Amino acid sequence: MLGEKGLDRRGFLGLVGAGVLATATGGAVTACGAPPAQQTGTALGGAELAGVLPTHVPVEFAKPDLPGVGGSPAAYLEYPAQLVEAIKDKPGSGGQVTAMTPSFWPVPPGLGQNAYYGAVNAKLGATIKFEQVSGNDFQQKLSAMMAARQVPEIVVMPSFTIPARFTEGVGTVFTDLTDFLKGDEVRKYPMLANIPTDDWLGCAFNKRLYGVPFPGSLYPETIYYRADLFKQLGVAPPKSAAEFEQLCKKITDPAANRWALGDVFRAMVRMFGGQGDWSRDSSGKVVNQLETQAYTEAVKFTRSLCAAGYAHPDYVSGGLSGTSKHKDLFANGQMLIMQDGVGAWKEMLAAQRPSDPGFDMAAMPLFHHDGGKPSYPVSTPTSMITMFRRDLPKDRVEELLRIADFAASPIGTQEYHLVNYGTEGTHSTRDAQGEPQLNDLGRREITLTYGFFAGPPPIISNPAYPDFVKAQHAWYADTHSHRTKPLEFGLKVDEPAEFSKLAKEFQDKTMDVIFGRTPVAEAGKLAEEWRRKGGDQLREFHTKVLADAGR
CATH class of the missing domain: 3.40.190.10 (Periplasmic binding protein-like II)
Structure with missing residues (x-):
């Protein structure tokens, strides 16, 4: 987290944001915005406040x-010369x-x-x-x-x-x-x-x-790509899942020690239309993201990318989990696409440009799996x-x-x-x-x-x-312009303690499918098992707190 200013406050926020997302969603399985605490949970937000x-x-x-657009951050090309x-x-x-x-x-x-x-x-x-x-x-x-x-x-x-x-x-x-x-x-x-x-x-x-x-x-995180190497290889960011798969195929070359990607799973859930940890189905029922088609399709799609050999071997073996090694692989060109916090962009440029002036990375524009309008469920x-x-x-x-x-x-x-x-x-x-x-x-x-x-x-x-x-x-x-507020945006939720291990368990089960440790058919069974192990009770809890908050 040390940048050209010693510690950059906005770079820190980006890294924190990524950490919050990874912890709070458990790999986009359940909502744990705060550590599970009470036997009866609470929520607060919306009109109540x-x-x-x-x-x-x-x-x-x-x-x-560069002024902000519709509430997006403003930009300064120069630090103000005169201070007030x-x-x-x-x-x-x-x-x-x-x-x-x-x-x-x-x-x-x-x-x-x-x-x-x-x-x-x-x-x-x-x-x-x-x-x-x-x-x-x-x-x-x-x-x-x-x-x-x-x-x-x-x-x-x-x-x-x-x-x-x-x-x-x-x-x-x-x-x-x-x-x-x-x-x-x-x-x-x-x-x-x-x-x-x-x-x-x-x-x-x-x-x-x-x-x-x-x-x-x-926006705690996004997908980055090596813009300089994309240009050398004659490729461009995709606009659909099919284009993303073809891109991965084109840029992967194990003989050149180059693979397309590492962890991009949460971004794939968004690409398939995920709307946050909790949402409502067409009948109005509160559903966990794990129960949605977006989640299942994202698991299958990410599994297919790994099975085709487009993911770096260290990712598929689990060797990148909990480490910053993905940054090193991205920096040295062994991995051309990665998912990271918003602060990583500035910090990696500061770290790489002095020794490699041609180093260039960019955030991949949002895209929807079928080429339609994408969305990004934002975080509080x-x-x-x-x-x-x-x-x-x-x-x-x-x-x-x-x-x-x-x-x-x-x-x-x-x-x-x-x-x-x-x-x-x-x-x-x-x-x-x-x-x-x-x-x-x-x-x-x-x-x-x-x-x-x-x-x-x-x-x-x-x-x-x-x-x-x-x-x-x-x-x-x-x-x-593509942001959406999830169903529980701004709510303060303390989940009952008995559900504290559920998120991690199903995050691990999800990664087992993605890495090929269990058959891809298991992707369609995750929701059923989750419901059996306490998911239905957790849904009842979230349904109540949403009702209490007027949602």
């Missing part, structure tokens, strides 16, 4: 070179604030030994004392702290590590922020008001708002949730909201620059394209700490590679 969510009031401090001071008054009151954030990187030097901390704290008017907890340990740590009712003033929780029974206990540990932020109340914090409505959905529990979001992506774009301890007085909560407001400042502001690049001349300098680049001190001291408190809407920016900026902007604009 109309009076709870903040008003969206967009702000702009630097005009984008967005927040005139210091948010803090001069004291110390305790905060716990997740860490996915080495912990930097602490207070008194970190010039970055000193610079941001001076601007905030408060001394933030961070406790950084490994992302792998965060869920367990937070669970223990909640049980003891002993949490720091600020807790930043990854949306993919929500502890068991969190919905039950959130109101006993964390402050209800609804009356501070609902509707036009959020206008007191203009940078927070800039965060789109959908990003706040993941911060709502028990019909109330308990957090401030760090926005993520609606809440990546992180920032919460405040419940026992804090009103004026302290307002101070912490002002600090979060500072962290949410968008590109073009001095605040954004400070949070992401530290002090210019000390932590970073501008390169020939005007893009800030962290120096050795910046890379050592700056990680996502303050930046996790809140964030502006995602943007596209990489002055070093304007071709990437234009291509990603175009991909987002096109994909945004």
Whole structure:
């Protein structure tokens, strides 16, 4: 996750998004957007939150070179030369604030030994004392702290590590922020008001708002292809399943140590018309994605690609699971098509272009199996949730909201620059394209700490590679026009604990078919077995929570 800025916040979001999808869908089998927790589940979303969510009031401090299209991310070909001071008054009151954030990187030097901390704290008017907890340990740590009712003033929780029974206990540990932020109340914090409505959905529990979001992506992943090698081979992206199969056949050449693809299964489910983990059939019945024709056809189609020898042997053997090896195979041209998070595009260019200027990758345009109109069922774009301890007085909560407001400042502001690049001349300098680049001190001291408190809407920016900026902007604009919201979009669902192993079990059974470990005929039996092993009971649960949410 280390890019040309040390740690790129949007690259991180893309990687997180991919992780969320892989975990939450269990290979597009069942919905587990939060770890299974209670014996009786809950859901929240839609009309129930109309009076709870903040008003969206967009702000702009630097005009984008390529505006967003219908809500897709805006793009900047150049980093703004002049920065605006967005927040005139210091948010803090001069004291110390305790905060716990997740860490996915080495912990930097602490207070008194970190010039970055000193610079941001001076601007905030408060001394933030961070406790950084490994992302792998965060869920367990937070669970223990909640049980003891002993949490720091600020807790930043990854949306993919929500502890068991969190919905039950959130109101006993964390402050209800609804009356501070609902509707036009959020206008007191203009940078927070800039965060789109959908990003706040993941911060709502028990019909109330308990957090401030760090926005993520609606599109956690996509298919990439080696555009440079496609050009050499005289091939182009496909527009149907038949064209995709012919493409794979044409570019696969084991004698040249070249195969078409690795894991593309979830993208194949979308290609065949998958509408998310849960949907309704023609009769209105709630069905799991595993029960749909789209899922079965995707399994059979992906199996046929593997059986024909178009998939890299390491994928078929299971050797790519849980590793980043697919990136290496893609980079060295042994695998020309891969599925990865949206942040992988920028990060791979940064890693490969310096030594291979001709390296070019692109996101494959969406396509439908029969050549018709494609669709992309989007994910709730809440990546992180920032919460405040419940026992804090009103004026302290307002101070912490002002600090979060500072962290949410968008590109073009001095605040954004400070949070992401530290002090210019000390932590970073501008390169020939005007893009800030962290120096050795910046890379050592700056990680996502303050930046996790809140964030502006995602943007596209990489002055070093304007071709990437234009291509990603175009991909987002096109994909945004094909987005659909799944049946449970924005719902907060805690599944009963007895179903916790169901997703992984059927993910494994699905891959057994795809890899040829079990006969392809088993693809048509997966749904029946899933229903027998608890799927029907899980359907009843989701039917009820959908009804409770007015869906």
